[in-house]
Amino acid sequence: MSKLIGISADVYLGTTPIINQKLMDFVPRPAVDAVLAAGGIPVSLPYIPKEDINSLLEKLDGVIFPGGPDIDPTFMGEEPIPELGVTNRNRDIFEIALIRTAVAKHVPILGICRGAQIINVALGGSIYQDLASQYPGKVLKHHQSSPGEQPTHFISVNRDSKLFKTIGDNIFVNSRHHQAIRNVREGLKVVAKASDGVIEGIENADASVQAVQWHPENMWQDDSRQLAIFRDFIERIK
Template identity: 75%
Template sequence: MSKLIGISSDVYLGATSIINQRLMNFIPHSTIDGVIFAGGIPVGLPNVPKESVNGLLERLDGIIVPGGPDVDPNFMGEEPIPELGITNRSRDIFEIALVRTAVAKHIPILGICRGAQIIDVALGGSLYQDLKAQYPGKVLKHNQEAPGNQPTHFVSVIHNSALFKSIGDNVFVNSRHHQAIKSVPSDLRIVAKASDGVIEAIESDDASVQAVQWHPENMWEDDSKQLALFKDFIDRT
């Protein structure tokens, strides 16, 4: 039986030209297709009050937290620096509650880009608000100008990890972020880094929580390793 995979929605902050409505919830089609091709059934999760999260999760087998805007530094106990980009506090509140509730219910989670960051913060970690401004060392170009489905830098993967079993080591990935994971909570571990030391993936010991900093949803059609991320995640649900 196919697994039901909830995908948290991004929020369009402007008014749409079709229905002239603000705060429209949406999910990128590439993520939907990735779940379908991996054998799952995608279910869109609108941003709702955190009190409603428990009900959303009742019938789901797994959760994907995809990319989106910057994470509000207030959730790390920090003030915003000038380089901070657009944030959406309402989405942060929803997804933090979603992650914490899913972990409590032992529902597997896959995080993508911002998803990795919000999972890290939700479970007690912290982020660099901006790599160029805060990272202690020279960094690669992590916000590529190349087309989104094209890889631009390599990541090294720890061999005793579920991620390594899915995609191997020295993986060529795309990159569209300026925030990044700084510290990792005790329940998670670092399983991949870029050559500059920037954290590129985290997971729990049983891989029920796994998250990557790149965008496999944009690459899976051309790279079987990236589709394997979706397939192996669904297998864990």
């Protein structure tokens, strides 16, 4: 039986030309297609009140947290710096509660780009609000100008990780972010990095929590290793 995989929805804050209304919830079509190709059934998850999350998770086998806007730094106890981009506090509140509840219930979760960052923040870690102004070393161009499905830099993957068993090492990935994971709390481990040291992958001991900084949903059509990330995520669901 196919597994139901929730995909946390983003919110279009402008007025849409179709329904002439603001606050349209949507999920990225490439992520939907990746879940289908991996054998799952995707379900869109617009943000809902925290008290309804337990009931929501009872109906899902796993949850994917895709890309989106910047994360409100007050969830890390920080004030916003000038380089911070657009945030959506309501989405942050929902996703943080959903992540914490999913981990407590041992519902597998997968993070992509912002999803990696919000998972880390929800579990007690921190992120750089802006790499260019806060990272202590020289950074690569992490927000590519080339088409989003094309890779732009390499990452190295730890050989003792589940991610390595899935995709191997020296992976050529795409990159569309200016925030990134800073400090990882106990219970998560860093399993992939770019050559500049920026964290590109995290997971917990059994990989029921796993997240990557790049966008495999935009690359799986031409790179089977990227599709393997979604397939292995679904296969880890008991």
